[in-house]
Amino acid sequence: MKFTDMNMEKIRAGQKTQTRRPMKAYEKLWFALEKNMIDRSNPYKRLSSWKSRVFTIPTVVSLLAGEGRLPRIKWQVGRTYAAVPPGRGMLGVTHIRLLSIREELLLVITEDDARAEGFRNCSDFFVFWDNLYKKRPELQHEKNPTVWVLGFELLVDVV
Numbered sequence: 001m002k003f004t005d006m007n008m009e010k011i012r013a014g015q016k017t018q019t020r021r022p023m024k025a026y027e028k029l030w031f032a033l034e035k036n037m038i039d040r041s042n043p044y045k046r047l048s049s050w051k052s053r054v055f056t057i058p059t060v061v062s063l064l065a066g067e068g069r070l071p072r073i074k075w076q077v078g079r080t081y082a083a084v085p086p087g088r089g090m091l092g093v094t095h096i097r098l099l100s101i102r103e104e105l106l107l108v109i110t111e112d113d114a115r116a117e118g119f120r121n122c123s124d125f126f127v128f129w130d131n132l133y134k135k136r137p138e139l140q141h142e143k144n145p146t147v148w149v150l151g152f153e154l155l156v157d158v159v
Contacts, residue, residue, distance in 0.1 A: 001081045001096070004132070007118060008085050011094055011154060016118035020106065020129075020147040022139050027074065027148075029103055030059050058101040060148060075148070077101055080155060100151035107144045116151070 003011065003019070010016035057078060061071040075081075075098055083094040106129070109122055119125040126141040133139035 001083050003083050003085065005085050008083065008094065010118035011083055011096065014154060016116070017152060017154075018113060018116035019150050019152070020109070020117070021150065022133070022136075023103065023146045023148055024062075026063050027060055028063055029101065030061050030071075031057060060101055075101060075150060081152075095155040096152040097155050098150060098152050100149075102149045103146060104149055105144050106141055106147050113149070 001019075007016055007019075057076060059076040060074045062074050063071050077098050077100060080095055080097050083096050085093065109117075109125065111121055114120070114122045114125040117125050119128065130140050137143070139145050
């Protein structure tokens with residue numbers, strides 16, 4: 001999971017335990033029965049049985065259209081992710097465990113959420129958000145885009 005250098009510092013300092021990511025049209029929130037439940041060897045058998053089960057693990061899946069393409073788990077509660085600074089090919093310098101996933105409109109953010117994002121208040125968060133997505137006007141906070149809210153905890157700091 002990529003983070004700005006500033007946010008990497010906040011994660012390592014324990015000041016950031018939440019992140020918001022723009023929702024893409026082909027992403028959906030599913031509830032998996034167990035971690036990593038997509039069986040790559042025979043995924044359709046497993047997927048067909050999902051309808052009759054109770055799912056408990058929040059999971060964001062990518063349902064990118066294409067013949068023969070399977071849903072891909074993007075984020076799943078309980079999984080560990082490398083938090084990396086900008087730039088491809090860089091090793092993860094921090095590891096986080098995803099604790100929660102929810103879908104909401106960006107403007108629903110509370111002052112407590114802004115602090116969990118590592119900011120003093122919502123106004124500071126919106127300034128950061130708009131600067132981060134300055135080349136994507138549809139994601140500016142005034143447009144109130146739908147976002148994924150990912151709660152996490154710091155696991156390991158590898159320097």
